[in-house]
Amino acid sequence: MRLHPLPAFADNYIWTLADESGAALIVDPGDAAPVFDAARDGLRPAAVLLTHHHPDHIGGVRDLLRKWPQLPVIGPQDERIPYQTDVVAEGDTVAVAGWRFEVLEIPGHTLSHVAFHGHGLLFCGDTLFSLGCGRLFEGSPAQMRASLTKLAALPPETRVCCGHEYTVNNGRFACVVEPGNPALRRRIEEARTMRERGLPTLPSTLADELAANPFLRVDAPEVRCSLRERLGREPADAVEAFAELRRWKDGFSS
Secondary structure, eight states, X not given: OEEEEEEETTTXXXXXXXXXXXXXXXXXXXOSHHHHHHHHTTOEEEEEEOOOOOXXXXXXXXXXXXXXXXXXXXXXXXXXXXXXXXXXXXXXXXXXXXXXXXXXXXXXXXXXXXEEEETTEEEEETTEETTEEXXXXXXXXXXXXXXXXHHHTSOTTOEEEESBOOHHHXXXXXXXXXXXXXXXXXXXXXXXXXXXXXXXXXXXXXXXHHHHOXXXXXXXXXXXXXXXXXXXXXXXXXXXXXXXXXXXXXXXXX
């Protein structure tokens, strides 16, 4: 099993998961060009998995199908996603080219967002980032909080394959929220070193995120203290705590 993120645009990753023969799943190809480059090096696309409808995650599908017209394209029910051959929902299993993934519905960033979990991997699009989470473009704070809670319940060794290289920037905000967290400091130092070497900071592990990602730690004492100081009172519940944390991040400038 070879897992590799193909950089695209300014900070996207197109994830590829290949077997020994080169047959590969392609996850969220916002641009076809990196996939074509990988194909020249022996990658053979076997199926496309889509997590949500945003153009930087689906924009390359049309060109991929021009080259490989029989390529299965699998994603959530959403009329904004063209070219799909298979529509999936919560509890479905994707079985293609020897790979098997469970489908999880994780609304929040978009209403139809899904994730694919299997083989110790989580392809979570723009819902969970390393040290962060996605903006709420369509869903509610309660929906996103529930989606993150669902992902947090997966095995801690799960490798988190998200859609963007945001770790260092997310870390700046996380340090303001929870400055006394040593796991967070270690993760930021590691991420900075990797970026200086031109390496991706991903995948992280779910254990890493549970230890350092403030959006999975809204009940941690220091996170609650920061939110209490910001609100001037105790958050009513975890949903309000999450909502205020997301609002804070939306307006944050390092």
